[in-house]
Amino acid sequence: MKQILSSLLALLTCLGYNTAQEGPPMKGKDRMIEKMESMRVAFLTNELDLTSDESAKFWPVYNEYSKKRMELRKDLMDKKRSMRDQNLSEEESEKELEDQLAVQEKELNLKRSYYEKFKAILPAQKLAKLEPAEKEFNHEVLRKLKERRENRIGRGRPMK
Numbered sequence: 001m002k003q004i005l006s007s008l009l010a011l012l013t014c015l016g017y018n019t020a021q022e023g024p025p026m027k028g029k030d031r032m033i034e035k036m037e038s039m040r041v042a043f044l045t046n047e048l049d050l051t052s053d054e055s056a057k058f059w060p061v062y063n064e065y066s067k068k069r070m071e072l073r074k075d076l077m078d079k080k081r082s083m084r085d086q087n088l089s090e091e092e093s094e095k096e097l098e099d100q101l102a103v104q105e106k107e108l109n110l111k112r113s114y115y116e117k118f119k120a121i122l123p124a125q126k127l128a129k130l131e132p133a134e135k136e137f138n139h140e141v142l143r144k145l146k147e148r149r150e151n152r153i154g155r156g157r158p159m160k
Contacts (some may be wrong), residue, residue: 040137048126057121064112069107076103125153 025119044062083096118127 038140039141043137043140043142044130044133047136048122048129050122050126054122054126058118061114061121065110065117066109072103072107072110076100076107079103 034139041059044050050058077098079100083093083100086092094135115127118130122130
């Protein structure tokens with residue numbers, strides 16, 4: 001019962017935050033992202049066994065961390081893409097690789113600083129479950145996307 005209430009509180013908090021945003025109505029992709037974030041909140045809340053008090057404190061900090069981490073990862077992907085798309089000299093390639101390492105270092109520093117913030121909210125036992133739970137959620141999402149893609153492809157083919 002406690003887990004259900006915690007999950008519901010976290011989900012409502014996330015939905016309330018997203019619906020309070022000003023701007024044009026959401027498109028399909030935005031709706032899908034919001035749905036995924038709601039699923040992530042419910043999954044992590046359940047996996048970490050967050051109380052309602054922990055959820056109320058944890059999710060605003062986690063969302064802030066997640067946003068900053070996504071910005072860094074986007075930057076890293078852009079750098080990798082630019083390296084792949086260009087015919088760079090040895091010197092330019094070395095500089096690009098150094099830039100990639102610098103972004104990865106920033107991500108590690110971000111993780112360390114937010115680890116301290118998370119430690120103030122959650123006990124170490126719950127915090128230790130965070131990264132494996134994130135990986136499990138991402139793996140499950142990818143598995144479901146692959147399954148959906150295969151189902152779509154399968155519908156277009158004649159049956160043998």
